[in-house]
Amino acid sequence: MSTVTDTRTHTDEPPALAVAGLRRRFAGIVAVDGVTFDVDRAEVLGLIGPNGSGKSTLFNLIAGALTPDGGTVRLGGQAVTGWPAWRVARAGLGRTFQIPSLFGNMSVHDNLLAASCEGDWRGAPERARQALALLEIDHVAGNLASELSGGQQKLVEFARVYMRSPRVVLLDEVTAGVHPNIRAIILNAVRAMQLDGATFLLIEHDMELVREVCDRIIVMDFGQVVAEGSFEEIAGNAEVRRAYLGRSE
Amino acid sequence: MGLTRWLAGVIVVAVLAALPLGLDAYSLRIATGVCMWAGLACAWNIVGGYAGYISFGHSAFFGIGAYATALLMQRGMDWPFFATLPVGLVVAAGVAAVIGAPTMRLRGSYFAIATWAFAEMLLQLVNVLDVTGGPGGLSVPPYLNEHFFYYLMLAAAVIAYLAVWVLVERSRFGFRLRALRDHEPAAEALGIRTTLVKVQAFALSAGIAAVFGGIYAYWVTFIDPMSVMGGEITDQMVVMVLLGGLGTVWGPALGASLLWLTNRMVWSALGDTAIYLPILGVIIVAVVLFLPNGLVSLLPGLGQLRRRGHRLLTGMVRKL
Numbered sequence: 001m002s003t004v005t006d007t008r009t010h011t012d013e014p015p016a017l018a019v020a021g022l023r024r025r026f027a028g029i030v031a032v033d034g035v036t037f038d039v040d041r042a043e044v045l046g047l048i049g050p051n052g053s054g055k056s057t058l059f060n061l062i063a064g065a066l067t068p069d070g071g072t073v074r075l076g077g078q079a080v081t082g083w084p085a086w087r088v089a090r091a092g093l094g095r096t097f098q099i100p101s102l103f104g105n106m107s108v109h110d111n112l113l114a115a116s117c118e119g120d121w122r123g124a125p126e127r128a129r130q131a132l133a134l135l136e137i138d139h140v141a142g143n144l145a146s147e148l149s150g151g152q153q154k155l156v157e158f159a160r161v162y163m164r165s166p167r168v169v170l171l172d173e174v175t176a177g178v179h180p181n182i183r184a185i186i187l188n189a190v191r192a193m194q195l196d197g198a199t200f201l202l203i204e205h206d207m208e209l210v211r212e213v214c215d216r217i218i219v220m221d222f223g224q225v226v227a228e229g230s231f232e233e234i235a236g237n238a239e240v241r242r243a244y245l246g247r248s249e
Numbered sequence: 250m251g252l253t254r255w256l257a258g259v260i261v262v263a264v265l266a267a268l269p270l271g272l273d274a275y276s277l278r279i280a281t282g283v284c285m286w287a288g289l290a291c292a293w294n295i296v297g298g299y300a301g302y303i304s305f306g307h308s309a310f311f312g313i314g315a316y317a318t319a320l321l322m323q324r325g326m327d328w329p330f331f332a333t334l335p336v337g338l339v340v341a342a343g344v345a346a347v348i349g350a351p352t353m354r355l356r357g358s359y360f361a362i363a364t365w366a367f368a369e370m371l372l373q374l375v376n377v378l379d380v381t382g383g384p385g386g387l388s389v390p391p392y393l394n395e396h397f398f399y400y401l402m403l404a405a406a407v408i409a410y411l412a413v414w415v416l417v418e419r420s421r422f423g424f425r426l427r428a429l430r431d432h433e434p435a436a437e438a439l440g441i442r443t444t445l446v447k448v449q450a451f452a453l454s455a456g457i458a459a460v461f462g463g464i465y466a467y468w469v470t471f472i473d474p475m476s477v478m479g480g481e482i483t484d485q486m487v488v489m490v491l492l493g494g495l496g497t498v499w500g501p502a503l504g505a506s507l508l509w510l511t512n513r514m515v516w517s518a519l520g521d522t523a524i525y526l527p528i529l530g531v532i533i534v535a536v537v538l539f540l541p542n543g544l545v546s547l548l549p550g551l552g553q554l555r556r557r558g559h560r561l562l563t564g565m566v567r568k569l
Contacts, residue, residue: 065434089440097438103431105496114428117421118440164439 014077016041016199017062017168022071024061031057033223034071039168044190044200046214048207048234050243054223055203056098059170062201063095064088075168090118094166096174098203100153104146108137108156111145115163124163131159134192136185151178158186162193169193171202175209187213219243265403269396277395279513281468284402285461286489286509288409290501292457293486298496299417300450301430302353305483306364309371310341310455312478314462316375317341319387319472330392334463341459342452349451354444365480372478386473389466398468405464406502409457414498416453426450430496488529492536494543503544508532 015038024032032054039045047055060066062073064085072081080088089095103111112131116124132138135155140148145156154174161169171190175183183206190200190213204210210217211231219227219234221243227234234240265284269277289311296304317337321328328336352363375381417423428436429443436443466472489508494500511532515525536543 063438065437084442085434085437086440086442089438095438097435101432101435101438103428103435105431106427110424110427114424114436115439117424117428121421160439 013041014074015039016043016076017201018072018074018077019058019062020072020074022058022061022073023069024057024066025069030223032061032068035220035223035225036071037218037225037228039199039201041167041199042194042197043215044194044202044213046210046217046231047201047203047220048205048210048217049220049226053220053243055220056172057223058220059095059172059201059203062088063093063170086118089164089166092167093170094161094164094168095170096154096157096161096172098172098176100150100157102145102148102153102156102160104144106145107142108132108145108148109141111156112159112163115160119164127163131162134162134189135159151182154178155182155185158189162189165193165196166198168199168201171200171204173203173205175204175206183209262407266400269399274395277399279510281395281399281402282513283506283509284399284406285465286485286505287502288402288406288461289458289482289486290489290493290505291406291409291413292454292461293483294490294496294501295413295417295426295450295454295457296447297487298490298501299423299426299430300447301496302447302451303358303361303487304364304451304454305361305480305487306348306366306368307454307458307486308478308480308482309368310345310458311462311465311482312371312375312474313337313341313344313455314459315466315472315477316381316387316462317459318463318466319389320380322389322467323387330467334460337459337463338456341462342456345452345455346448349448350444353447353451368478368480368483372474375474375478381474384474386471386476389470389472391470392467398464401464402461402468405460409460410498410502412457418498422446422449427496488533490543492532492540492543494545497543497545500543500545507544 017039019038020036022032022035023030035054035058037045047058049055057066061068064080064083064087067082072079074080075088075091075093078091080091080093083091103114106114109128109132112128113124116127120127132141135158137152137155137159140152145153148156158171158174175186178186187209194200202214204214214231217227217229217231217234218225219237219240221239226239226243227237229237268280272280289307292310293304293307296302314334314337317340318330318333320326321333321336322330348364348367352360352367355363376384381387417426425436425441425443425446428439428441429446433443462477465477469476485508489504490501491504492508493502493504508529511528512525515522515528540546
């Protein structure tokens with residue numbers, strides 16, 4: 001594992017998300033191997049790496065969908081390691097899935113209301129109006145979620161995250177395969193939430209998007225963090241080239 | 250609910266309330282049966298339709314309600330009838346919670362098998378216990394007033410449907426239920442404690458079924474294990490919901506009406522034969538092929554329902 005450098009200016013405020021020594025093994029395969037990193041409040045951290053490098057498993061460990069074999073996860077200083085997903089969500093974490101996971105038999109509007117079941121139920125209709133406007137999906141509010149295009153489903157899933165105003169958001173390839181207009185809407189929404197103090201950790205293969213939106217990037221390979229830094233630092237890192245291209249240049 | 254729907258609901262209830270005026274005793278008994286099955290289908294729909302968990306154990310809860318009433322009204326106990334209903338409700342809901350806590354963590358057909366096994370176990374238990382009268386059953390002090398039982402079943406059914414409409418269609422609880430039915434990991438990622446919600450739904454569903462079991466026991470004045478805990482009771486609930494509309498408020502009432510009337514007509518025309526079962530089979534096949542969203546989707550203004558019905562049905566089949 002290469003040495004990684006954290007160049008941020010530290011304050012007394014605990015990181016919005018702190019992962020330390022996180023490990024998870026599936027039978028003989030180590031999917032996540034001692035991953036450690038912090039994300040500050042309102043920071044956008046990109047998580048990149050080749051397929052099978054452990055990114056989605058790491059997401060599931062942070063979100064409580066999987067239980068780690070070791071290590072810790074802290075949200076705003078609060079230890080949430082091993083908590084079930086619903087409890088981690090209530091502690092302030094929101095997420096999207098690699099494949100959009102909408103409630104297909106419910107309308108788009110009801111999908112958004114469902115996101116407020118465990119939060120501000122009374123204010124949900126007003127918040128839903130804001131979410132529909134921000135993600136520009138007002139015109140499909142009454143449609144069944146399962147009848148939407150892939151891009152629209154990504155927007156609705158993001159809107160559902162927006163409904164809960166989480167402190168930390170995990171986005172798993174949220175712009176993969178979408179039209180450039182939809183990509184722009186999502187980026188706009190990320191920035192709007194960031195301005196409100198939300199912290200993002202996003203898995204992305206679209207390097208242009210990573211360069212555009214991420215304050216910092218970490219690179220995973222074989223379950224480990226192999227590099228960390230700005231986009232320019234990462235782009236010039238030999239370890240990263242080896243991970244992606246299989247050779248060092 | 251819009252004014253039109255409220256008005257339609259009031260008219261339907263008014264017509265049902267006036268029904269005994271134009272019916273003979275036999276027809277009134279059939280109408281009472283329709284109300285009972287409508288209530289039972291409504292109960293099953295909470296778990297099967299809204300939560301998407303297929304229970305094959307609901308006959309057990311109907312039986313618990315029936316036996317609670319029958320036992321508490323035995324000589325020596327002498328409980329008033331209406332006091333026995335809450336007991337059946339609470340016991341059935343409690344048993345459902347205890348059974349549901351471990352089994353509702355199971356996915357797909359495992360839950361269906363677990364509930365079926367539970368119902369069979371309870372059936373065998375009631376068959377061998379002395380206190381339940383074993384296979385000989387129990388008699389209940391008779392109250393021979395068909396009008397009373399019709400109105401009681403009707404009132405219970407109306408309350409059950411209103412409760413489901415309020416609790417499941419527009420409340421947080423209903424959103425939680427429908428969310429977990431459609432995508433459980435996503436529901437959990439929104440902070441919904443899915444196992445707890447499923448157990449609550451299971452307990453609510455069981456409690457409602459038990460109330461109808463209690464009324465049934467008092468109505469028919471005699472119960473035995475097979476008559477109140479037989480597996481075909483659950484089968485009827487399932488088919489009624491599929492026929493009427495899975496995961497809809499009023500679909501189970503439509504399915505129960507059509508199926509129970511068919512049942513009685515077959516019995517009336519052909520006597521107590523097994524021919525009803527093939528007819529039931531044909532109805533199931535026809536629903537799956539031609540009306541996957543149920544009878545309720547034929548009502549005007551339910552285009553969205555028509556489109557989602559097929560997915561709900563295929564989702565249910567996949568889980569099995």
